[in-house]
Amino acid sequence: MLAAAAAVALSAVLADVPPTFNGDIAPIFSSKCATCHRTGEAAPMPLITYEDVRPWARAIKARVLAREMPPWFADPKIGRELANNASLTEAQIATIAAWVDAGAPRGTGTLPPGPPRPAVAPEWHRFKNRPPDAIVEMPIDFEIPAEGALPVFTLWAPNPFTEDQFIEAVELRPGIAAAVHHSDVTARTLPPGTVLGRGRAWKGGPLVDFVPVYPDGRSYNEIAAGERDAPPTVLRTETLATTDDNRLLFYVPGGGYQQFPAGAVKRISAGNVLAWSLHYTPTGKPEKDRHRLGLWFARTPHTHEVITKRIGEAHIIEGKEFAAGAGGTGFPVIPPYAEDWKITAITPFQDDVTVYGMWPHMHLRGKDMLFVATYPDGREEVLLNVPRYDFRWQLQYELAEPVHLPAGSTIKAIGHYDNSARNKYNPGPDKPVYWSEQSWDEMFNGWMEISIDRHVIARNPKYTIARPVNDRVSLGIGSGPAGTVYVRDRDGRTVASGPIGTSPSFIEPWTFAAGQTVNTEATGADTGDVTLTVFDVPPDATGTIAIDGKAVAVTTKQPGQNGTLTFEGSALQRVTVHVTGNRMREVTVNLLAANAAGVLTSSSSSAGSFNLPAATLPASGRYVIVIDPSGMNVGTLNVAVTSGR
C-alpha cells in the first residue's frame, strides 16, 4: 500500500515538471527540423542550439500548433504509411507547447553529442555509412538575378559515365539552397535533331551553354512543346515509358535525398545526358548556383529499375471525359473564380508493377490531390491523400513498404484547383488559368515511382512480340556493346538478325507470326544497354505515275515501309526519274524492269533533289519505281518521270 501511494505521488510530480530544451526539445528538433534548419540549408535560421532556438520559441509554438511546420501535408488518417513522414506527433506538439508555456527553459546538463561529422563530404547523407561514390556537378554556374520571376528551365550536360550506372541512393544539393524553389535531374536522350550548344535558356532568357540546339541555331528550350517534332509511333503504346522514366531525383527544401529498397535501383544509361531542371526564386541579391548530384552505386544484387511516371493516360475534367495531349496541353482553362475545379487522371496497369512513392505537383491554384488504386478484384484503396496542397512545398511521399499492383489495376490522381479570391496564393482570381510549366499557369502531375515487375534487369533477356495490326514488323536497334539481335520463330528458327555495335542498325520488315521472340546475345565481354524498338509496318505506299506527268508525293510513316509507283512505258523509250523535296534523308530509289526482272537504274542520296541515271526501257509494259528509305528513315519525297534525254 505504501509503495502504491509513492508511485502515484511520483507520477504527479513528473507530470508537473516542464519540458526542457536539453532534455525534451533538442531531440525533437534534431530529428524533425534540423534537416533544413541548419547552416547552409534552405531555412532562414538554424535551430540546433538553445541559443538558436530560444528567440523563436513563441513563433515555433504557433507554427507547430497550426501544423505549418514541419511542412507535411499527407492525411495521417487515410492512406499508406510513409517512410519520410516529417510531421510531428500530437505528443511532440504538446511537448513543444508546454516547453514554450513554461518559459522555454534550457534544462540541466549538456546536450548529448550528435553523430560525428565525417571528414569526407560532411554535408552529404551517409548511405550505408559511406559518402557518395560519385558527385556530379551541374555544367555551369547559373547566374540568378537579384529580382524577378524566373521560369522553370533545363540545362543539359554530357553524361560523365561511359557505362550504365545503377543507383541505390541519390542526393541532389543546390549550391544556393535559399534561391531554389525546386529542381530535378533526369537521365534522358537529347531531343532528336539537336546537339549541345549555346542558346537561350528559355524563350527570351539569357544565352547559356549546355542547351540542345537545332542546326538552324534555335534552342530547344525556347521552342514550345507543340512545335517540336513528334517521334514515330511504335508497335505498342508503351504507357510505362516516358521521357521522365529516368528521372533521378526531385529536390525541394527538406528533401533531395532518396534511397531505394533492396533490389530496386535507378538507372543512368550511358547513352543519356543529364538534364538539370531548375526553378529559381531570386533572393534579393545576385547569386551563382551550381547544383551537385551525389550518387551511391548499387553494390548489392539489383533486379528492378525504378521509373518515374505521371498518372494520366485518361482524364475526367469537371465531370466529363477528356482526351489530353502530351504534357497536359489541350486541357480546358480553369475559369475565373472557380473554387473546386475538378480533374482526375487515370493510369491503367497492363502488367504487374510495384509502387515506391507518389507526389502531387500543381501550381498556385492547386488545392488537393488524392491517389487511389483500384485492384483487379474491385477493391479501392486510398494510397495517399494530400488534402491541403501547398505549392511552396513540393514534397515527395515515400511509401514505408512498396505497394504491389497486379496487372488489371488502375491508379487515379484526383485533384482540385481553387482559382477564387479565397486562395491567398492566387495571383489573379479574375483570370482564366492556362496550362504550362510556369507557376502563374497550372500543371496537373500526379507523379509516382514504380518498377515493372517483369522487366527484370538481366543478361540476354528474351521478349515475345505482341501481335501487330499489320502483317509486317521491323526492328530498330540502338547502339550498344557488341552483340547480335535475333528474331526467332516459335520453333527456334532464326527469322532475322541484326548487329549491335557503336552505331544504330535496323532489321528490315519481316512477316509476323505468333510466338516470335526477340533476344540479344553479346559477342564479347562488354556489358551495357541496347534499346530495341519494334515497328508495326503498314503496307507499302503505292500509286501510279505518268511519264511527263505531274510529280507524285510518296510518304512513308513507319521504318521499313517502302513506296512504289508504277507507270506504263514503251519499248526503247528513254526515261529519267527525278526526286525532289526529299525529307526522308538517305533513300534509295530503284527503277525496276517489268515483272521486277531487274534493276534498270538506281540512285541513293540524302540530297533534297536528285535524278536517277537515265535508262532505256527494254520493252513495252508496266515499270515500278521503288522508294526505299535507309534504315529507320521515314518521310516524304516527290517523284517525277520524264521522257527523252
Place this chain on the structure above:
Amino acid sequence: MTVTSSGYAQRPASPIIVVVGCALKGAQPHIWTLSRAGERAESSRLAIAADERQALATRPLGQDTYQLIGVAEFVDADTSRTIGDRRAVLQPSRVNATGMLAHGRKVGVKGLYIAATPPRINLTSVADLGVSCP
C-alpha cells in the same frame, strides 16, 4: 547485356478492351455488371472518342457478361461517394464523376480486361450510347 524497357512490344497481361453492353447496378456500389455484352476488341486508346462512340452505338448487343470495376468515376456523384473511403475524403462538391454508367442503359466501355469468372473490366472510359436496353 541488359535491355531497356522502353519501346518493347510485349503482350500485356491485361490488355485494354472496348465492348458494348447493358449496364446493371450491382448489390455492391463498386461492382456493376455489363450484361448482354457484344464482341470485345482490343483498343490502343483509353478514352472513347466522339466518332468512336457513334460507331459503338451501331454495334449489336450479345450474350456475354462482365463485372465492371473502377466505376467511381463513371457513376453518379452520390453513388461515387459510397465507394471505398471517398465519403471521408471527398466533399460532395469535389466529386468528379461523369454519370455515364447508369442502370439499364446501353453503354460502350473501355478498360483493362481481367481474366476471371466472370471476366472483369477495370474501367477507363464509359459512353452512354443513347438508348435504354430493351
